[in-house]
Amino acid sequence: MTTPTSKARIQSIARAKDLLDAMAGGEWVSLKQLSSCTGLAKTSAFNLVGALVDVGLAERNVAGGEYRLGLQHLIYGKAVERRIDIAAIARPHLLRLCATTRETLNLAVPRPADTLIIDSFEGSQALRVTSYSGTRAPYHSTACGRALLAHQSEAFRRMLYSSGPLPAATPATLTKPEELERLLAQCRMRGWIVEFEENEPGSACVAAPIFNHEGEAIASVSIAGPSSRFDTETIERLGQLLVTSLAKLTEDLPRSTPTSGQAQ
Numbered sequence: 001m002t003t004p005t006s007k008a009r010i011q012s013i014a015r016a017k018d019l020l021d022a023m024a025g026g027e028w029v030s031l032k033q034l035s036s037c038t039g040l041a042k043t044s045a046f047n048l049v050g051a052l053v054d055v056g057l058a059e060r061n062v063a064g065g066e067y068r069l070g071l072q073h074l075i076y077g078k079a080v081e082r083r084i085d086i087a088a089i090a091r092p093h094l095l096r097l098c099a100t101t102r103e104t105l106n107l108a109v110p111r112p113a114d115t116l117i118i119d120s121f122e123g124s125q126a127l128r129v130t131s132y133s134g135t136r137a138p139y140h141s142t143a144c145g146r147a148l149l150a151h152q153s154e155a156f157r158r159m160l161y162s163s164g165p166l167p168a169a170t171p172a173t174l175t176k177p178e179e180l181e182r183l184l185a186q187c188r189m190r191g192w193i194v195e196f197e198e199n200e201p202g203s204a205c206v207a208a209p210i211f212n213h214e215g216e217a218i219a220s221v222s223i224a225g226p227s228s229r230f231d232t233e234t235i236e237r238l239g240q241l242l243v244t245s246l247a248k249l250t251e252d253l254p255r256s257t258p259t260s261g262q263a264q
Contacts, residue, residue: 019049028066086219087119093249094121103225108137108144115145140166140180141173143195143207144222150187151209151217173198192239197227204230208242213255
């Protein structure tokens with residue numbers, strides 16, 4: 001049930017968004033203009049835009065009493081831009097892998113508590129795994145999640161394990177952190193990782209991370225199909241194919257150029 005307090009908070013978020021929209025042109029905007037554009041009383045607009053200034057989402061021109069978007073939006077924008085860039089750059093590589101393997105290919109990016117599959121290409125086999133695009137994938141029970149988790153910090157992994165018992169999606173799901181850690185260590189050594197009927201009965205996945213030029217795992221790719229086709233030899237072959245193909249993908253990634261004054 002939505003409480004009066006939660007309704008007020010939701011309303012405040014909507015009003016804050018209206019203020020950000022009013023400043024989206026990039027120029028300085030007066031408090032009067034903000035009030036007019038949003039329909040907010042000047043006092044409400046002043047208090048809300050002041051809160052946006054406090055967290056870096058807006059800037060205030062002290063001399064003129066005007067406001068504009070803050071530099072914090074650059075950080076958020078760059079994060080989204082990286083996600084879009086990786087999807088565009090990865091697409092031809094994934095299409096080639098999909099044609100070669102005839103299995104479903106998934107591209108996932110890390111999130112705070114799980115991963116998000118941002119692109120997916122369905123295989124051409126008569127019996128195949130369907131597209132997962134737009135779905136969330138747990139770190140511990142999916143190959144694409146494990147490929148990313150293996151290269152997260154030890155502190156991040158400890159935090160994930162301490163947030164509660166790892167849920168079992170199927171009877172085969174690995175839920176003991178110490179056993180998962182052994183698999184993640186293998187992934188760091190050989191470059192790929194597998195999940196066999198642990199997230200969905202009857203399906204299996206092999207995945208590997210995509211590294212940027214700084215060696216950070218920024219995304220992962222999984223090859224998914226019916227578990228009946230994923231014998232030991234096939235899993236090994238697909239894992240090595242992923243490592244080779246994703247190394248070529250890394251070569252296509254742009255190299256980051258540090259901004260002046262940015263910590264190295």
